[in-house]
Amino acid sequence: MVNTDFWRNKNVFVTGHTGFKGSWLCLWLHSLGANITGYSLKPPTTPSLFELCQLEQHIPTHYADIRDQDTLQKALLAAKPEIVIHMAAQPLVRASYLNPVETYETNVMGTVHLLEAVRMAVKKGITIKAVVNVTTDKCYSNKEWPWGYRETDVLGGYDPYSNSKACSELVTDAYRNSFFQNGVGLASARAGNVIGGGDWAPDRLLPDCFRTLSSGGKVKIRNPHAIRPWQHVLDPLSGYLILAENLYAHGTRFAEGWNFGPDDGDGKTVDWIVKQICSKWGNNASYEMDSGQHPHEAHYLRLDCSKAKSLLGWFPKWNVEQAINKSVEWTKEYLAQGDVKTICLQQIEEYSKS
Known part of the structure; x- marks a missing residue:
């Protein structure tokens, strides 16, 4: 469970904070009284x-590119953070096929620039106790196994996005071993397919569904039998926060890679997810197969989160049906021109008390 008292008045530097996950994280941190x-x-x-x-x-x-090392370093020095959470990334598999160079520059060199900025800040006397690099479950070399990947399994990645995140993991490990053995707790966090209200990214299942359903269309799905570890956005975010708390308190003891995924029963097919969405949406919502040509995407991927459960005391709270319910509830409130910030904070409070 997230320690709500811990975050009050903590100085936190968040990269990628304008994105979907970053916005939810900042809402949560702000509600806890952190200085972001x-x-x-x-x-x-x-x-x-x-x-x-x-x-x-x-x-x-600071509106700037993670690839701009000078601007990044100046921003981090000015913030004097105690905790850094790195989420800036090119986050889409299909986009990585279209722009592989930009994907590697952002996801690999962006990580280098962030960790180098932390290293320089520490040399200048700023006390940074915890750094969490958010990567992905897709950083593993996917063998399409029926069991979950553990943190000790081989890294890899078929496509440029997945591979770039594996590279980011290796960069993290090198900086941890070379520069952050004393004082700075540096860890990586690997989460699954995250869903929730407020995601408008292209080529993601729920945003694509909601865009189509809100206009009265029929949802098209690419890979109906692909299985993913679906989870509500608040589940991995709680993991990042709990991990940061432990890094802050215990330093290098928790400076490793960590999986934050759903329970095994929540690994569902795309077809199952879309059926649930259409059922909960109502209005005769329906879907059909998209028979077009599509680039390779993994068929089966599952995380073993035993380590986080055992050593951090982290557990996923909302199952996949609850996650879909909360996503549909949020989207319908938005379409009805409701106060989405209030809905977000209500869901954060409900999650925290569950």
């Missing part, structure tokens, strides 16, 4: 959760 500084490109979609919740009014923000 954000570093990111402008929100990647229109609309965006960041803008709808007016987060710029509450979070000092």
Whole structure:
């Protein structure tokens, strides 16, 4: 469970804070009383959760590229963070096929630039106790096994996105071994397919479904039998926060890679997920197969989260049906022109008390 008292007045530097997960994280941290500084490109979609919740009014923000080392280092030095959470990334598999160079530059060299900025800040006397690099479950060399991948399994990645995140893991390990053996707790966090309200990214299942359903269309699905570890966005975010708390308190003891995925029963097929969405949406919502040509995507992927459960005391709270319910509830409130920030905070409070 997240220690709500811990975060009050903590100085936290968050990269990628204008994205879907970053916005939820900042809403949560702000509600806990943390002092957040954000570093990111402008929100990647229109609309965006960041803008709808007016987060710029509450979070000092540097709009800049993670590949701009000088600007990044100046921003981090000015923020004087105690905790750094690195989420800035090119996060889409299909986009990585179209722009592989940009994907590697952002996901690999972006990590190098962030960790180098931390190293320079520490040399200048800033006490940074915890750094969490958020990667992905797709960083593993996927053998399509029926069992979950553990943190000790081989890294890899078929496509440029997945592979770049494996590279980011290796960069993290090298900096941890070379520069952060004393004082700075540096860890990586690997989560599954995250869903929730406020995601408008292209080529993601739920946003694609909601865009189509809200316009009265029929959902098209690419890989109906693909199985993914679906989870509500608050589940992995709680893991990142609990991990940061432990890094802060215990330093290098928790400076490793960590899986934050759903329970095994929540590994569902795309077909199952879309059926649930259509059922909960109502209005005779339906779907059909997309018979077009599509680039390779993994068929089966599962995480073994025994380590986080045993050593961090972290557990997923909302199962996949609850995650879908919360996502549909949020989206319908948005379409009805409701106060989405209030809905977010209500869901965060409900999650925290569950």
